[in-house]
Amino acid sequence: DAMVIQNPRYQVTQFGKPVTLSCSQTLNHNVMYWYQQKSSQAPKLLFHYYDKDFNNEADTPDNFQSRRPNTSFCFLDIRSPGLGDAAMYLCATSRGRQGRSSKNIQYFGAGTRLSVL
Amino acid sequence: AQRVTQPEKLLSVFKGAPVELKCNYSYSGSPELFWYVQYSRQRLQLLLRHISRESIKGFTADLNKGETSFHLKKPFAQEEDSAMYYCALSRPSGNTPLVFGKGTRLSVIA
Numbered sequence: 034d035a036m037v038i039q040n041p042r043y044q045v046t047q048f049g050k051p052v053t054l055s056c057s058q059t060l061n062h063n064v065m066y067w068y069q070q071k072s073s074q075a076p077k078l079l080f081h082y083y084d085k086d087f088n089n090e091a092d093t094p095d096n097f098q099s100r101r102p103n104t105s106f107c108f109l110d111i112r113s114p115g116l117g118d119a120a121m122y123l124c125a126t127s128r129g130r131q132g133r134s135s136k137n138i139q140y141f142g143a144g145t146r147l148s149v150l
Numbered sequence: 151a152q153r154v155t156q157p158e159k160l161l162s163v164f165k166g167a168p169v170e171l172k173c174n175y176s177y178s179g180s181p182e183l184f185w186y187v188q189y190s191r192q193r194l195q196l197l198l199r200h201i202s203r204e205s206i207k208g209f210t211a212d213l214n215k216g217e218t219s220f221h222l223k224k225p226f227a228q229e230e231d232s233a234m235y236y237c238a239l240s241r242p243s244g245n246t247p248l249v250f251g252k253g254t255r256l257s258v259i260a
Contacts, residue, residue, distance in 0.1 A: 037193075066247055073159075075236060075250035076194070123194065137182050137240050139248060141194040 036060050039124050039142035046114050047150050052108040054145045057122030063129030065107040066139065067099060070121040082107060083129055111147075119149045152177050154237050156251035163227050164259050171222040171254050173211075173237030181239040183220040184248065188234040197235070198223075207231070227258045234241055 046052040056065065059107055064083050068076035068081045080089045082101045096118070098110040125139040153176040163169050175181065183200040198206045200213040200220060211222045220237060235256050237247040 072248050075252045077247075077250075092239075125189045125194075137246070138196055138199070139240070140196075143193045 034040075037124055037140050037142040039122075041145060042143060043146050043148070045095050045109075045148045045150060048115065049113045052111050052113075052114055052142055052147065054122050054147070055144055056107045056125075057105050057107070057143070058126045058140075060126055060128075060140060061104060061106075061107070061139070062126035062128070064127045065101060066125040066127075067107070067109050068123040068125065070123055072120075076123055079123070114149045116149050119147055121146050151247045152181070152239060154239055154249055154251035156235075156237055156254050157254065158218050158254045160255045162257045162259060165229055166226050168222045169222075169227045171205050171235050171237075171256065171260075172235070173220045173222065173251060174235070175218050175220065177218075177239060180215075180242060182242050183211075184240070184253070185209070185220075185239045186236045186238055186248075186250075188236070189220055190233070206260065227256075229260055230260050232256055232258045233256070 046099050064081060066081040067079045069079055070076040072076045079093045079097055080099050096112050101107045109122060121144045122133050123144045124142040155174045157172055184196040186194050187197040188194045198204060199209055199214045209222055213220050231247050234253050236253045239253040240246040240248050
């Protein structure tokens with residue numbers, strides 16, 4: 034059973050039209066991450082939440098925002114998508130301070146592939 | 151700066167041949183190191199991590215601190231091993247994101 038669920042699997046938006054990607058988890062993990070992965074490139078961290086604490090990467094564009102209303106859900110908002118934002122967006126979770134040996138293992142969702150027309 | 155280098159973008163081997171996927175890292179301290187794998191049409195998933203010292207699906211990886219390497223090895227490749235492999239590191243605490251290498255696509259030829 035999927036433990037990190039991303040919806041939708043495919044999202045098409047228009048240039049400049051705001052879009053929201055969602056991620057939910059059934060693992061009760063403290064930490065949730067959003068990565069951007071472009072074709073033939075490594076996943077690149079955009080930001081992460083440790084509980085309610087938001088941590089933005091220095092080079093994440095202001096166009097990207099995130100919300101985590103509760104432990105289970107995390108959203109990625111792209112305010113004005115450009116053609117360069119077309120990519121696969123991956124959500125991941127990890128235990129954080131819970132547990133010891135497994136706290137750093139990240140569990141990934143299947144991703145949302147975003148197309149910008 | 152934290153960095154993970156996977157020098158090979160693509161590695162093709164014949165079934166039954168040994169496999170070694172190279173990974174070098176740059177980190178001041180003692181990171182946690184991981185290999186993640188992505189099979190076709192599946193999600194990215196953990197293959198193994200250095201602190202477990204385990205063998206998963208016949209793969210092993212040894213951390214060499216002197217050479218700052220964490221190469222992934224398997225003595226006899228199988229067709230089902232064909233996938234994208236990512237080496238990654240994180241700080242040894244509970245809330246640190248992964249820094250990924252660019253990945254190596256392994257293709258096992260029958």
